[in-house]
Amino acid sequence: MTRLAIIGVGSPSGDDQAGWWVAQALERGGLSARLSCQTRIVALDRPGATLVRHLCDADAAVLIDAVHSGQAPGVIHRVDDPASIEKDTRVSSHGFGVASALALASAIGALPATLVLYGIEIGAASADAAPSAAVSTAVAALAARIEAEAVARWPREASSSVILSGRITPA
């Protein structure tokens, strides 16, 4: 059975939690129960190399992270070959993060066969900031999009029975 990992990456600083919020929305929405694959939904706090472990255990993975690319907050980016991201392009809002972890995972042959990165454009992220309206809207839209894509690809069948649901507290 396909093992799907949906991984929200973030930090506790304002809109930098966007990846966590998407993961939490999918968890709350009961996505796992509507898929035929083994689904693990996790929220990771600036995981660094630890992200590699989560990728090692998956056949398919969806990563969600906050990004800075200069576009307006709330814009959703999709990268179908995220391992090709240059490490020093600073796409991620974290110093070391997704790009370096993916490069390391690629080097040791641990990338899932299917790997998609979604980025939500954010503005400044300060520790005590409330979610911005633009990012909140994007979070809901992206959660719906990921759910639709996953259900289309792994529709639940009557015989499927093993469903794994990960915790969504940032690890």
Next chain:
Amino acid sequence: MDETQTRKVNIHVPVLARVEGEGALHLRIRGDVIETLMLQIYEPPRLFEKFLEGRSFEEVPDMVARICGICPVAYQISAVNALESLFGIDPGPWVHAMRRVLYCGEWIQSHCLHIHLLAAPDYLGYESAIAMAHDHPAIVRRGLALQGLGNDLMTLLGARSVHPVGIKVGGFHHAPRADDVAAMLARLRAALSESEALVRWTASIPMPDDEQTFTCVALRDAGEYPIHRGRITASDGLAIDAAQYDRHFTEYQVEHSTALYSQYRDQPYLVGPLARLNTSADRLPDVVQQLMHDTGVRWPSRSMFHSMVARAVEVHYALSEAAHLLENYMEVPAPAVAVTPRAGIGYGCSEAPRGLLWHRYQVDAEGLIVDARIVPPTSQNQARIEEDLRLSLQDFGLRHSDEELRLHCEKVIRNYDPCISCATHFLKLHAERL
């Protein structure tokens, strides 16, 4: 004119990027003489000790865990050791054993991170761990798997591996379930062959021959290898309680660093894995001692370049120790004892992955923190790093190219696994030649 009399090298690293702390290295060489060598840690003071003032003793373990994302357990254990000592509490053998298991998890993840992602690429000729991983995927996979096991061991007792929340003054908030412990025990046992192979692999990597004389400072315990408790000892015979630390160790400020330096008997000293192995190898199980000696390293070692092997030995030991302590695990209904605060000063220490971590707390009758003082291992090692750089560079030879000197400096600094080593390559070179 002799070239050595005219060559002047300035290696100045203004910003160390992607590091836990913020620092720099300034090196000025004239001919065959090092004129200036300063490890500059200029990170603004983080003021954690001030944050603690006025807070309840109950908040301390969770607050000090935030000091470091890699070794939060060390901060928690040193804190509860100090406070429980002051309050006259012994949380009992179950709590001691589980704290030791939790600490083993931290050692495993921290050491494996350092060995595979920070140190090893230097010696195998790669610019980064990612580059190394292309040629040595199995090695890196093994390292990441062991690191992950350490993280999971921390999660078992601390609920999460980054800034865990399991520890409280008096014990733990929660006891893990027996079936979760059984599953972890099986993983620990299965990983022992991997960690043994890790020791042999690190020992097989050629290292510079760079023996130096230095004093080792580490905890030592009557019956076990020092991790979560013990008396402070030095390789010259010193053996003191945590409360006596100030009588023998001096913290002082230097202009070029915002981190305090430390001296023992007016000299730099070493804390960390090599110091621990050099002073307490006899506390390791026979099989681990045998493995140490199979490496071909002469222990105790006077070469800081054996630090990577020392870390690997401690990874192997921590796995076996955690497995040993979890073998006969029993769930307990109350994983903590009652705590009644009292006014006074408490002292505590433990062995963080990077070495001795000392805490002192003054508490009032209500259990509020009046004053706190924390002496971390990287601060203690600063003077030793500078001394080592001077000696090691002279031994290496100052006529090497600037790039070779920079790489050698990086290797020397990384032997100590300071927090600033989190950047894989952090020395940007600016050289001036006359």
